[in-house]
Amino acid sequence: MTFTPTAPPDLLDGLNPQQREAVQYRGQSLLIVAGAGSGKTSVLTRRIAGLLQSREAWPSQILAITFTNKAAAEMRERVETLIGRASEGMWISTFHSACVRILRREAENFGFTKNFTIYDSADSRALIKRIIKELDADAYGFTVSSVAGKISKLKNELNDVETYARNANFNDPAERVFLDIFRQYTRDLQRANAFDFDDLIGQTVYLFRAFPHVAAVYQRRFRHILVDEYQDTNHAQYSLIRELTRQPADDDGRAIGGASLTVVGDSDQSIYAFRGADIRNIVEFERDFPNSKVVLLEQNYRSTQNILSAANSVISNNFDRKDKKLFTTIGDGEKIVGFTGYSQHDEAQFIADEISTLHQDGVDYKDIAVFYRTNAQTRALEEIFIRSAIPYRVLGGTKFYERAEIKDVMAYLIAVANPADPLALRRIMNVPKRGIGPATEAALQNHADHGEQSLRESLRQADQLGLGPKVTAAILGLADTLDAVSASVDTAKVADILTTLLQRTGYVEALRASRDPQDEARAENVEELLSQTKEFNTRNPDGTLLDFLTEVSLVAAADDLDDTSGTVSLMTLHTAKGLEYEAVFLTGIEEGLLPHQMSAGEPGGPAEERRLFYVGITRARRRLYLSLAMTRAQFGDVNVAMPSRYLQEIPPELIDWRQSPGMANSRGGTQPRALNVRRDSAAGAGAASGGSGYSYSGGPSATALARAARNADKPKTEWANKVTGTVRDNGDLRLAVGDRIRHDDFGDGRVSSVTENGAKSVAEVQFDTAGRKRLLVKIAPIVKL
DNA sequence: CCGTGCAAAAAACTT
DNA sequence: TTTTGCACGG
Secondary structure (H helix, E strand, O other): OOOOOOOOHHHHOOOOHHHHHHHHOOOOEEEEEEOOOOOHHHHHHHHHHHHHHOOOOOHHHEEEEEOOHHHHHHHHHHHHHHHOOOOOOOEEEEHHHHHHHHHHHHHHHHOOOOOOEEEOHHHHHHHHHHHHHHHOHHHHOOOHHHHHHHHHHHHHOOOOHHHHHHHOOOOOHHHHHHHHHHHHHHHHHHHOOEEEHHHHHHHHHHHHHHOHHHHHHHHHHOOEEEEOOHHHOEHHHHHHHHHHHOOOOOOOOOOOOOOEEEEEEOHHHOOOHHHOEOOHHHHOHHHHOOOOEEEEEOEOOOOOHHHHHHHHHHHOOOOOOOOOOOEOOOOOOOOEEEEEEOOHHHHHHHHHHHHHHHHHOOOOHHHEEEEEOOHHHHHHHHHHHHHOOOOEEEOOOOOHHHOHHHHHHHHHHHHHHOOOOHHHHHHHOOOOOOOOOHHHHHHHHHHHHHOOOOHHHHHHOHHHOOOOHHHHHHHHHHHHHHHHHHOOOOOOOHHHHHHHHHHHHOHHHHHHHOOOOHHHHHHHHHHHHHHHHHHHHHHOOOOOHHHHHHHHHOOOHHHHOOOOOOOEEEEEHHHHOOOOEEEEEEOOOEOEEOOEHHHOOOOOHHHHHHHHHHHHHOOEEEEEEEEEEOEEEEOOEEEEOOEOHHHHHOOHHHEEEEEOHHHHHHHHOOOOOOOOEOOOOHHHOOOOOOOOOEOOOOOOOHHHHHHHHHOOOOOHHHOHHHOOOOOOOOOOOOOOOOOEEEEOOOEEEEEEEEEOOHHHOEEEEEEOOOEEEEEEOOOOOEEEO
16 A cells, blocks of 8 residues: 655755655645645645656546646646656546536436536526526515525535425425425426536535446546645535545455545635635544644745735634744845725725836736725726726636627527527527517427427427417527537537527627627627637647537636736635735725625634635735725715724734825825724834734834835825726827826826827826826826826 | 616625 | 616507
8 A cells, every 4th residue: 555655856856844745745645734835736746746757656547626727737737847748647627627527427327418508606596586486486585696595505515405305394484485496496407407516516426426336437547636725625525525535346356445635725725615615624634534644834935024924913813723824034025015095096096006116117017916805896996007008907707708698609509519408598599689589488488398398399399389470480490500500519610610500590790780889899709709619629629519618617717817918917815816926916905895794794704804815915925015995985885994904913013004094094084984093103102912902003104205205295185085097088199208288186297208009108197296107198087288 | 579768676705 | 886677669
């Protein structure tokens, strides 16, 4: 059982003793407790490379689970670089991708087929919405999101309908109704030959448990299983790992042990409780897997000491955790910069200005990231970034694939790939308009229900329904198109399938013919999707339509990252996990946002929000900025915002407040905000550490003063609270160095430099009171004086 | 069946 | 502030 414990020395180059041990240890189970930035990816890749290089394992015997597809691709690449050869056959993927792969191969075992559809959250919700309506369940107070949440939670705990029914309290009418919903939801998925996100994991576990001979195939195949971000696994994922590492049923006389398991994680970075992640999976690892080895990685190779001290100090406020302190030999580095804006636009303007400065100082845009708690916060940032000509990219948020026109076209592809799926079919039945209204749809559905057949089947029999000749012809035409394309689904290229569909349905023409001005952009999006399918075929010559649909369903926000993009990256704190940047801006550090309102009621909520803050802080290599706004507009009206409680958990001497909450308050604030700011504690007098006193460093530091002088920074009341994000079309306005201009938000100023680039010309303007700003000439709200 | 207009609701994090 | 649901007339 014990292997030779020596990996060739080159794999250990530059590793510290703990890292070496994590690479070299050979045994049944290993837990690597890896603090932020402690080089765990490096350790994991070297561990895999070591197993391959020493011939302890073939590539096909390795299963590595990562958090995103991008991380998987990177890991594969790094392993290949290390051992200098292709590692074909190795499974490196996310939980969901690995399960889809297994399910596509094994679906026939339990009533599905390999061309099943993956329902994303929106699809699940659409289905739930239908069911609630049908059962009149809203009368019992059920909403789509409450039901979706409850079902997801149950599935993450591996509770299926029958288990739930056994324990349900039938005296409670609401519970009976919920059971009906759950039952019908499950039945509809099965009939549609579809899995929702949670099913991908849960049904794989079910498959393994119900069919030991199927499980044995994978138990024998994977000899080494490695799981990254183990602290964010939920019960279903944990069970999957358990099943995979079990000793295979000995049905052919070859006794073989269970696979070795390596997990890497950090309970301080557990931020997915809302998705069912159970921190106990990592905390109780040693109990779950007896005789396991634990290796601790605490040396941080990423951040400066000031950043780490802030992170350590914040996270130490979470009790119930194993004490762990990150350290570095890099040195203190710059202080953390703090800023309080009057509004979210003011905050965004500060960030834009700082990014310009960083860029001038030689930091690439791609090495800068802006994080926020909620996607809604991007608006102000985007408005200001556009005006300031800062190249940026938003990860996640409203994604390309969530646009209506893209969902339509995807629904065509799904309908073709999986004829059993009524959800996709219903979506496209009357898009583009064919005269198939709600009444006709109901008639078709009715026909399907009575004949115990699929909706697709009743489309083909539309002539038996006694509908009008026009409608009947339209339905038969659609059925014909879908059937014709379905026939070639396993062999044809995705781009060809899509082209045929678009041609036969006239989808794009319908958009182009519309007089809605937005439809032109929609048509372009469809063209963009078409070129994506072409790109998919190039990248993936043997890729089928199913492969394409799978890839699209499982993309994560962080998968979109393009390291060569040359743009600033904007993303949520959740998306930021696992990434690192030279300079990081953490925005909206306010009560209500971080910690978020919704977290207050949940057990462990504030602690999880603190971990989220901790994750954000530890993404930064050299520069960290913390910003907030005094007021924040939500749902149209403006609310007063208070500084986050977590700010006072950072030792005040680590933060250089360019504009502290206290300062902002004294100038423009009229609201009783920041009640916990001790305004009297001037000059950082009573820096009571960890006490109840709020102690922002009282006044601006020497650096801040020097900077203020440099920028000719006059009292900010004159302009700062006016920053709005408005834009204007200036046509072909040209500016020259020395021109005087007037800006709606910043007042008068003098152009100090211009970069001519047509519509993208950028001017740098020294304003009389507002400092130096970068402006995109074409749209800035300015007039030449 | 389709398009329009107005009222109403919903806005955490994600695979 | 933006998206969605519903009632109306064509």
